[in-house]
Amino acid sequence: MSQRGTDLNIPDFQVYAPQIRVPATYMRGGTSKGVFFNLADLPDVAQVAGPARDAFLLRVIGSPDPYGKQTDGMGGATSSTSKTVILSKSDKTDHDVDYLFGQVSIDKPFVDWSGNCGNLSAAVGSFAINSGLVDKQRVPDDGIAVVRIWQSNIGKTIIAHVPMVQGEVQETGDFELDGVTFPAAEIAVEFMDPADGEGALFPTGNLVDDLSLPTEVVASGSLKATLINAGIATIFIKAEDIGYNGTELQDAINGDVKALAMFETIRAHGAVKMGLIAHIDEAALRAHTPKVAIVAEPKEYTSSSGKTISSSMIDLNVRALSMGKLHHAMMGTAAVAIGAAAVIPGTLVYQAVGGDKRDPSSGSVCFGHPSGTLKVGCDASIQAGEWQVNKAVMSRSARVLMEGWVCVPVDDF
CATH class of the missing domain: 3.10.310.10 (Diaminopimelate Epimerase; Chain A, domain 1)
Known part of the structure; x- marks a missing residue:
């Protein structure tokens, strides 16, 4: 009788730490897509900025990957698809939701928090409404919901105009966006006073x-x-x-x-x-x-x-x-x-x-x-x-691709 072990390359039984399930939504916004989280749903150690949060998001996306494919994660092996978003109800009286964007490196253990993602900004309003982060009295059953977004990375305001039908975010439509295969509902996005951070529009003082x-x-x-x-x-x-x-x-x-x-x-x-x-x-x-x-x-x-x-x-x-x-x-x-x-x-x-x-x-x-x-x-x-x-104003579209949980080994962050 054959025995388990090296003869057949069958590993011995071992016990490892399990995976955890974290609520998440996979969304396309403009010509990008990423994994969206409600801050309150993150593991406690990932609810604050720092190495644990970065390690968690890296594992979610499947980075760093020396193969450059992100096969063991949610990333799509391009800068447009290696993205994460964390949203929370805003404590600013004139805003509805705080939006934090993390650009995940594909081949390095690094999450870049230095800027915004304009494309995924188009999906923030929809996610915020669906997650109950926008007060219900500000969301019409039919018409346009005006979602006031605080972009935490750069400290700026973004206004998303999200179409609503019978109390639900309308995602389907006939708006075509080059770079996206299928049409969807049009979302107008306004970037208010969009000079990045507190710096001057032209940091050197020169136009050229x-x-x-x-x-x-x-x-x-x-x-x-x-x-x-x-x-x-x-x-x-x-x-x-x-x-x-x-x-x-x-x-x-x-x-x-x-x-x-x-x-x-x-x-x-x-x-x-x-x-x-x-x-x-x-x-x-x-x-x-x-x-x-x-x-x-x-x-x-x-x-x-x-x-x-x-x-x-x-x-x-x-x-x-x-x-x-x-x-x-x-x-x-x-x-x-x-x-x-x-x-x-x-x-x-x-x-x-x-x-x-x-x-x-x-x-x-x-x-x-x-x-x-x-x-x-x-x-x-x-x-x-x-x-x-x-x-600055432009029209984009956004759509929920999948809702549920992402699974992450608990020992990896």
């Missing part, structure tokens, strides 16, 4: 800077750049200055190791110039921000879905990187930065949209990205001699 870089990265030793804090800290550079035309899709950049290293160097040096970090070596610990985006005048191209985007459909082309890779569409927060820079004379984005040739009354811009187009409206004004963005 000369960003010094190693000559092995850029032969001239510098690049023209617009460094802006709107929605999220973003570094805009001209596509042509680094050998691109602004119509590239993901494979053209994400398959080029040298190009990705160049963009990361630009990001690190830009972060120092913006005052976000003290030394370029710290950039690896702040992978979520700042973003790097290349801009170009409108040019025709074929999107990743095969749709032709003609130059007449857009005001400019933009390609942005997130967590070290070219984004498949556009980050919502970066769209805010694009909208803001597009209406402020002198920035590289303003130049790309034609600058003074545009209708000065137009406060919106439509840009091309790898998956298609996106329109964002922006209200900016000069106050006390400095530019300020009062509000």
Whole structure:
């Protein structure tokens, strides 16, 4: 008779700590998706910021994964799908819910709390209503629920306009969003005073800077750049200055190791110039921000879905990187930065949209990205001699993908 053991590679019986079940909702918001939690449902040690919370979220998403697949977790192995959200009822009298966003690194044991996710912001209102975090008297049975969101990462207000039908969040509809396969209900999202954190809109005081870089990265030793804090800290550079035309899709950049290293160097040096970090070596610990985006005048191209985007459909082309890779569409927060820079004379984005040739009354811009187009409206004004963005608005959609529990080994956090 065969025995258990090494002959058949059957392991001996051992007892390990069990998994715990934590209530969670898996949601798509805009062109991203992530795992949403009510703060009160988290394990006690994860209800406060710190290593235990980070370890819990890393295990939920399946990071760090040296294989880059996040197979043993809820992550989807891209920056757009390696995300977590924690919500709680707000103690601010003029807000309904506090929203905390965690960008989970795929291959490193790191959760970046330095910025917001604009796309998932579109799902926050729906989750808050469904979770009872919004007072019932503020939610109509039919019509639009106006959810006042406090974005805790950057200390800013977001207003989500969530459609309601017979007391339920309406998720289905005919609103189409490039980068998302199926139509859904339209959710208008307003980003109020979206300058990131307490810093200035232009942290260097300039609309265009000369960003010094190693000559092995850029032969001239510098690049023209617009460094802006709107929605999220973003570094805009001209596509042509680094050998691109602004119509590239993901494979053209994400398959080029040298190009990705160049963009990361630009990001690190830009972060120092913006005052976000003290030394370029710290950039690896702040992978979520700042973003790097290349801009170009409108040019025709074929999107990743095969749709032709003609130059007449857009005001400019933009390609942005997130967590070290070219984004498949556009980050919502970066769209805010694009909208803001597009209406402020002198920035590289303003130049790309034609600058003074545009209708000065137009406060919106439509840009091309790898998956298609996106329109964002922006209200900016000069106050006390400095530019300020009062509000940026865009339409997204959101949908619950799964509700239930996530299971996490109790010994892993």
